[in-house]
Amino acid sequence: MPYLDTLNAKFAGAFTTSAFRDNQRVLVNAERAPTVIFALLKCLKEECGFDMLAELGGIDYLNYPDATDRYCVVYGLTNTTTGERVFVKAFANDPEPELPSVTALWKGADWMEREVYDMYGVRFTGHPDLRRILMPSEYTAFPLRKDYPLRGYGERHNFPIVTRAES
Amino acid sequence: MVTKLDALANLLRKYSLWPMPFATACCGIELMATASSRYDIARFGAEAMRFSPRQCDVMIVAGRVVMKMVPVMQRIWLQMPEPKWCISMGACASSGGVFDTYCTVQGIDRFIPVDVYIPGCPPRPEQLIRAILDLQEKVQKTGTIDAREFASRTAYEGPTALARELSPEEAIVAPGDYRTATRLRSLPVVN
Numbered sequence: 001m002p003y004l005d006t007l008n009a010k011f012a013g014a015f016t017t018s019a020f021r022d023n024q025r026v027l028v029n030a031e032r033a034p035t036v037i038f039a040l041l042k043c044l045k046e047e048c049g050f051d052m053l054a055e056l057g058g059i060d061y062l063n064y065p066d067a068t069d070r071y072c073v074v075y076g077l078t079n080t081t082t083g084e085r086v087f088v089k090a091f092a093n094d095p096e097p098e099l100p101s102v103t104a105l106w107k108g109a110d111w112m113e114r115e116v117y118d119m120y121g122v123r124f125t126g127h128p129d130l131r132r133i134l135m136p137s138e139y140t141a142f143p144l145r146k147d148y149p150l151r152g153y154g155e156r157h158n159f160p161i162v163t164r165a166e167s
Numbered sequence: 168m169v170t171k172l173d174a175l176a177n178l179l180r181k182y183s184l185w186p187m188p189f190a191t192a193c194c195g196i197e198l199m200a201t202a203s204s205r206y207d208i209a210r211f212g213a214e215a216m217r218f219s220p221r222q223c224d225v226m227i228v229a230g231r232v233v234m235k236m237v238p239v240m241q242r243i244w245l246q247m248p249e250p251k252w253c254i255s256m257g258a259c260a261s262s263g264g265v266f267d268t269y270c271t272v273q274g275i276d277r278f279i280p281v282d283v284y285i286p287g288c289p290p291r292p293e294q295l296i297r298a299i300l301d302l303q304e305k306v307q308k309t310g311t312i313d314a315r316e317f318a319s320r321t322a323y324e325g326p327t328a329l330a331r332e333l334s335p336e337e338a339i340v341a342p343g344d345y346r347t348a349t350r351l352r353s354l355p356v357v358n
Contacts, residue, residue, distance in 0.1 A: 150269070164317050
């Protein structure tokens with residue numbers, strides 16, 4: 001992995017690595033992520049050739065065995081020249097999970113970060129337009145968090161009723 | 168009391184029900200199949216699908232309805248001129264179906280009046296034709312020329328609150344025990 005040498009030279013100690021089958025991962029814990037993650041992704045993009053943000057998603061590790069941080073934002077990067085892939089995981093914690101936005105690096109991160117915010121409540125600082133994207137704007141909860149009940153808190157029945165006579 | 172003039176109006180209306188296709192999911196495919204040549208809903212006078220609610224008599228809600236679509240659905244329903252009827256097509260529109268989730272409405276009859284329900288996931292076109300025939304019978308039996316039969320129905324006609332919304336403490340939280348990979352076994356009893 002030539003990119004690991006570049007990362008080690010610039011961010012030694014700020015990240016760990018792991019692998020699952022052919023998935024190469026770079027992990028940045030919640031303590032370091034707010035300061036390191038943007039520079040690390042910028043380095044991967046500009047110096048290591050990972051020019052495409054193929055995926056950006058969220059994970060809630062609540063009650064997960066051996067998990068130390070709760071929220072995770074996964075950046076799936078692709079090198080369009082070599083076809084190489086790397087998954088960068090940045091962690092965040094309650095009460096206010098927050099990570100820097102990468103819309104300055106990849107325009108396409110805009111809606112994906114909005115979706116992560118909508119579902120998990122991770123705020124992205126520097127995002128140009130951080131609003132809910134799927135749920136209604138008056139919705140207050142974050143439905144993909146693991147402590148959110150499957151049937152919700154009653155939001156889905158909170159609508160006016162149209163009776164036959166008045167319609 | 169249905170007079171002869173009402174009966175005449177009903178006869179004319181029931182054989183020219185113009186549907187408003189509110190198709191949000193796979194039931195909409197069956198709705199399209201019902202309108203096309205193999206099943207041919209035109210045989211029963213209901214082939215004139217219009218995408219303007221101002222021209223329609225019967226709204227066919229085909230598919231799951233999520234929270235964001237409820238205000239849209241209610242607005243379309245209110246825009247339809249009287250007399251009008253509503254068919255709830257499929258398990259999702261009638262009860263939420265398998266989508267017992269945070270965003271899906273558990274049956275459209277909680278928010279708008281429904282005349283005919285169609286079970287099935289999705290229902291076959293024959294079932295939709297049956298529903299049209301049932302609706303024709305309902306129009307013939309209850310309809311009036313000036314649609315005055317609706318004025319007395321001021322109460323909520325939807326289902327009683329079947330599953331009360333659970334409090335956060337007793338609500339089912341997914342997933343359960345990661346270490347044994349099982350769902351929590353002690354689920355709360357729903358009234």
